[in-house]
Amino acid sequence: MVSYFTDPLQYEFMKRALIEVILMGAVTGAVGAYIVLRGLAFIGDALSHAIFPGIVIAFLLGRSIFAGALLFGVLTSAAIAVVATNRRVKEDSAIGVMFAGTFALGVVLISSSRNFTRDLASFLFGNVLGVTTSDIWLSAIVGGIVLLLMVLLYKELLITSFDRVAAQAMGLPVFWLDLLLLVLISLTIVVSLRAVGNILVVAMLVTPAAAARMLTDRMPVMIALSAGIGVLSGVLGLFVSYHADVAAGGTIVLVATAIFGLVWLFAPGHGFVASQLLRARLARSSAPETKVLFESPEIQSPGPH
Amino acid sequence: MTMTDTLPRTLDHEDCLVIRDLTVAYQRKVVLKGVQADIRRGQVIGVIGPNGGGKSTLLKAILGIAPVISGKITLFGRPVSEMRSHLAYVPQREVVDWDFPVTVGDVVMMGRYPRHRWLRRPGRADREVVERMLARVDMLEHKDAQIGQLSGGQQQRVFIARALAQEADVLLLDEPMNGIDAATQEVVLQVIEEQRLAGNIVLLATHDLVSASCACDCLCCVNERMVSYGPLTETYTASNLAATYGGPVIMLAPATGAQPAHTHHAGDHAHHEHVHENLGMDHRDG
Numbered sequence: 012m013v014s015y016f017t018d019p020l021q022y023e024f025m026k027r028a029l030i031e032v033i034l035m036g037a038v039t040g041a042v043g044a045y046i047v048l049r050g051l052a053f054i055g056d057a058l059s060h061a062i063f064p065g066i067v068i069a070f071l072l073g074r075s076i077f078a079g080a081l082l083f084g085v086l087t088s089a090a091i092a093v094v095a096t097n098r099r100v101k102e103d104s105a106i107g108v109m110f111a112g113t114f115a116l117g118v119v120l121i122s123s124s125r126n127f128t129r130d131l132a133s134f135l136f137g138n139v140l141g142v143t144t145s146d147i148w149l150s151a152i153v154g155g156i157v158l159l160l161m162v163l164l165y166k167e168l169l170i171t172s173f174d175r176v177a178a179q180a181m182g183l184p185v186f187w188l189d190l191l192l193l194v195l196i197s198l199t200i201v202v203s204l205r206a207v208g209n210i211l212v213v214a215m216l217v218t219p220a221a222a223a224r225m226l227t228d229r230m231p232v233m234i235a236l237s238a239g240i241g242v243l244s245g246v247l248g249l250f251v252s253y254h255a256d257v258a259a260g261g262t263i264v265l266v267a268t269a270i271f272g273l274v275w276l277f278a279p280g281h282g283f284v285a286s287q288l289l290r291a292r293l294a295r296s297s298a299p300e301t302k303v304l305f306e307s308p309e310i311q312s313p314g315p316h
Numbered sequence: 317m318t319m320t321d322t323l324p325r326t327l328d329h330e331d332c333l334v335i336r337d338l339t340v341a342y343q344r345k346v347v348l349k350g351v352q353a354d355i356r357r358g359q360v361i362g363v364i365g366p367n368g369g370g371k372s373t374l375l376k377a378i379l380g381i382a383p384v385i386s387g388k389i390t391l392f393g394r395p396v397s398e399m400r401s402h403l404a405y406v407p408q409r410e411v412v413d414w415d416f417p418v419t420v421g422d423v424v425m426m427g428r429y430p431r432h433r434w435l436r437r438p439g440r441a442d443r444e445v446v447e448r449m450l451a452r453v454d455m456l457e458h459k460d461a462q463i464g465q466l467s468g469g470q471q472q473r474v475f476i477a478r479a480l481a482q483e484a485d486v487l488l489l490d491e492p493m494n495g496i497d498a499a500t501q502e503v504v505l506q507v508i509e510e511q512r513l514a515g516n517i518v519l520l521a522t523h524d525l526v527s528a529s530c531a532c533d534c535l536c537c538v539n540e541r542m543v544s545y546g547p548l549t550e551t552y553t554a555s556n557l558a559a560t561y562g563g564p565v566i567m568l569a570p571a572t573g574a575q576p577a578h579t580h581h582a583g584d585h586a587h588h589e590h591v592h593e594n595l596g597m598d599h600r601d602g
Contacts, residue, residue, distance in 0.1 A: 048413075048416060048417070166426075166429050166432070166437075167429075169418070169422075169426075170426050170429060172416070173412065173413060173416045173418060173423075173426075174407065174411070174412050174426070175411070176376075176381065176405075176407045176411050177405060177407055177426070177478075179379075179381040180376075180379040180380075180381055180400070180403065180405040180407075181400065181429060181430045182380070182400040182401075182430070224417065227417060228417045228419070228462035229417055229418075229419065229422075230416075230417050230418055230422070232417075233417050
């Protein structure tokens with residue numbers, strides 16, 4: 012059992028991959044809490060697609076793909092935040108147009124690369140086993156900045172998410188806080204690219220946080236639990252994928268989905284089983300009266316014997 | 317009502333909320349215009365009018381979150397934009413996500429946030445204020461409950477406790493009487509009276525004319541423009557209400573002549589019932 016986890020770690024690439032998925036799981040889980048509570052899943056998906064051409068351009072120019080992703084992430088965040096202030100454009104339509112367009116741009120650009128198929132696959136689905144030490148440093152620094160900002164601006168992000176009008180009335184710069192949140196999501200996506208890739212990152216942004224929401228009614232606890240579920244999914248997924256010899260990114264997301272399913276079924280209070288039990292208990296407690304009626308001889312006797 | 321065209325009248329207005337020639341427009345549509353008011357410390361102002369008439373808009377304009385295209389608003393002689401920490405706001409309950417994982421105590425603590433802008437964390441003094449305000453609205457025992465588990469009236473009380481925790485000079489209430497129980501209505505009326513006695517200004521936007529006539533000194537009647545502003549004796553009349561609502565107000569008992577609200581004190585419970593019986597009225601929507 013122990014060797015299931017220790018054996019793979021004799022390889023340096025697995026040690027690096029393990030650190031990378033832990034970083035990715037913690038940051039996606041923590042930021043995911045806000046994505047789930049504010050209904051930003053679609054925007055998260057859009058951002059991850061919009062970042063794609065940034066990665067491709069940086070890759071083709073031989074520059075850091077993190078820098079390219081970051082630049083496009085911030086630009087797209089700003090575009091979304093500005094578009095959202097105009098009432099005449101339906102927000103989701105605008106986002107849909109923008110992210111499909113930018114993603115197509117990325118695909119066209121990368122098709123000029125000689126190793127088209129391999130490169131495309133590693134961007135889209137991640138390549139955690141190919142993580143380098145400098146990748147890890149970048150993930151740690153960017154992820155650390157994201158978590159630090161979340162802690163420092165906890166009050167402001169909380170009230171802007173919960174009661175936007177009151178936040179405005181208190182004089183908080185709601186537009187800039189919205190933009191900051193989008194930038195934090197972009198940074199998180201950048202951190203996740205190596206581990207799960209461009210397509211599956213939205214699952215890591217949504218699934219652990221949605222599971223955590225069912226387990227608690229407290230915001231700080233939800234953020235911590237969500238980060239924990241993200242890390243657990245990353246670690247378990249990595250080892251399962253090693254032993255089963257399947258893609259790490261997809262396995263990590265499948266583990267997160269399985270955890271979500273278990274929580275949905277068995278969460279105390281909010282879970283499916285718990286609510287069914289509650290319903291059964293309520294039915295039982297109101298049953299005796301009904302029973303007496305049905306067992307009374309006036310009702311049962313008329314049958315001919 | 318004194319009208320001033322010239323700006324420097326600040327000395328006279330050092331204890332007033334002053335609104336001059338206020339016009340608010342979303343996109344190009346003017347939703348409220350011609351608002352003039354001088355509101356002194358210790359005054360309770362009822363903002364009444366039909367749905368879409370600009371009640372909420374007026375409160376939001378004072379808070380600086382509605383697009384004011386002309387006019388000016390000053391509080392204690394200074395532009396209201398510099399005085400935001402002196403304003404406390406209770407929004408309509410519908411604008412909030414009640415599924416959010418925050419407790420009653422968390423929500424009331426948000427009222428302390430403006431005092432600790434950026435990076436600072438609330439301390440023991442803040443927690444004491446939170447508990448005191450929760451006790452004031454009789455919600456202390458629910459401090460650790462998730463807000464979604466509360467009834468509509470309890471949610472409203474939590475929002476009022478949050479506004480009280482701001483310890484502001486001006487309290488703006490947007491439809492606080494909507495869908496609440498009698499006990500909560502009593503708490504709202506008591507809180508308003510306490511604010512009056514403390515020398516604070518209260519603006520109460522409501523479509524509940526009975527509670528407006530009970531709690532307020534003056535009415536500000538709006539229907540896309542300010543129809544009238546003045547003490548109840550002048551504004552709480554059948555003709556003025558008809559002008560405000562754009563048609564005859566359906567009254568269960570005549571309002572004219574009676575005017576008992578003029579001399580009453582909001583803390584007087586027996587009197588409330590009296591007003592309810594005699595002035596129970598409603599208005600046509602739209």
